[in-house]
Amino acid sequence: MNTQRISVLGLGSMGRALASTLLKAGHEVTIWNRTPGKAGDLRARGAREAPSLEEAIETSDLTLACLLDDASVRETLTPAIGKLTGRTLVNLTSGSARQARELAGWLAKNEVRFLAGGIMAVPPAIGTDEAFILYSGPRDLFDHVAPVLASLARPHWVGEDHGYAALYDMGALSGMYGMIAGVSHATALVDAEGGDVGTFIREVLHPWMKQMLPLMFAEPDPGESNAEMQATGLETMISTSQEAGVPGDLTGHLRAALWEMRRAAA
Numbered sequence: 001m002n003t004q005r006i007s008v009l010g011l012g013s014m015g016r017a018l019a020s021t022l023l024k025a026g027h028e029v030t031i032w033n034r035t036p037g038k039a040g041d042l043r044a045r046g047a048r049e050a051p052s053l054e055e056a057i058e059t060s061d062l063t064l065a066c067l068l069d070d071a072s073v074r075e076t077l078t079p080a081i082g083k084l085t086g087r088t089l090v091n092l093t094s095g096s097a098r099q100a101r102e103l104a105g106w107l108a109k110n111e112v113r114f115l116a117g118g119i120m121a122v123p124p125a126i127g128t129d130e131a132f133i134l135y136s137g138p139r140d141l142f143d144h145v146a147p148v149l150a151s152l153a154r155p156h157w158v159g160e161d162h163g164y165a166a167l168y169d170m171g172a173l174s175g176m177y178g179m180i181a182g183v184s185h186a187t188a189l190v191d192a193e194g195g196d197v198g199t200f201i202r203e204v205l206h207p208w209m210k211q212m213l214p215l216m217f218a219e220p221d222p223g224e225s226n227a228e229m230q231a232t233g234l235e236t237m238i239s240t241s242q243e244a245g246v247p248g249d250l251t252g253h254l255r256a257a258l259w260e261m262r263r264a265a266a
């Protein structure tokens with residue numbers, strides 16, 4: 001693979017993992033972060049820290065953005081949009097399909113070649129075989145940059161519509177948060193009624209979820225677990241939760257817990 005000049009905007013946990021993996025693959029990596037001092041060991045390993053966003057963009061053939069959310073991408077790129085004209089941007093920041101389409105429209109007006117991405121991995125998995133990244137946007141642009149993107153994770157193109165990477169990403173997150181919400185709800189329920197949560201997780205919940213996961217993607221057999229039985233079972237689970245004072249809405253407990261953790265960390 002040819003060495004490429006690549007700039008990474010954003011040095012949060014994911015941006016650092018991306019920059020680190022690109023360095024490992026032998027690319028010339030320029031890094032930029034809104035708040036200085038987040039480069040860790042990247043500079044010692046050969047990354048060049050750009051003194052400004054504009055220089056980060058100008059230095060490279062390809063710019064990857066990995067910021068918090070769509071608003072931070074807009075806020076960051078707006079003052080430097082002229083520098084991106086005629087260049088390629090890959091946005092690996094999570095967002096919604098509508099946000100990706102609106103970003104694509106704005107970038108097209110400014111003659112920026114653009115792929116939208118959705119990362120299907122946690123930072124330590126970047127550069128490993130299990131990681132993959134969804135991309136949407138022009139197929140010829142994807143084919144052009146795929147060899148570089150492949151050093152990060154298996155690149156998987158999902159369509160010309162720039163919204164699709166975000167759509168599938170959020171769909172996958174819905175599945176993931178559904179599982180996390182279920183586990184969070186289950187342990188809250190057992191805890192509320194005085195059960196031993198550790199034993200419950202080890203001996204019941206974990207083996208049960210392992211048994212259920214493959215069935216979720218199998219053709220349902222109505223003779224085995226019919227709809228009436230399932231609907232009644234779900235209502236019983238909800239009424240058991242209500243009796244224990246745990247929100248029957250599966251996401252309710254997880255959302256409250258995450259907001260509490262966020263408040264505590266602030």
Ligand SMILES: NC(=O)c1ccc[n+]([C@@H]2O[C@H](COP(=O)([O-])OP(=O)(O)OC[C@H]3O[C@@H](n4cnc5c(N)ncnc54)[C@H](OP(=O)(O)O)[C@@H]3O)[C@@H](O)[C@H]2O)c1
Nearest residue numbers: 010011012013014015034035067068072093094119121122
């Ligand atoms: N971590 C994961 O497991 C994971 C997995 C898949 C996808 N992702 C996605 O990857 C993206 C980055 O995640 P992360 O884990 O790296 O998050 P993070 O550790 O919280 O880092 C956030 C980054 O965004 C920057 N930022 C925030 N607001 C900004 C603004 N208004 N203007 C400019 N920069 C701003 C931060 O810069 P400062 O240092 O200046 O605050 C930092 O570089 C997110 O969209 C996330 O959904 C993450």
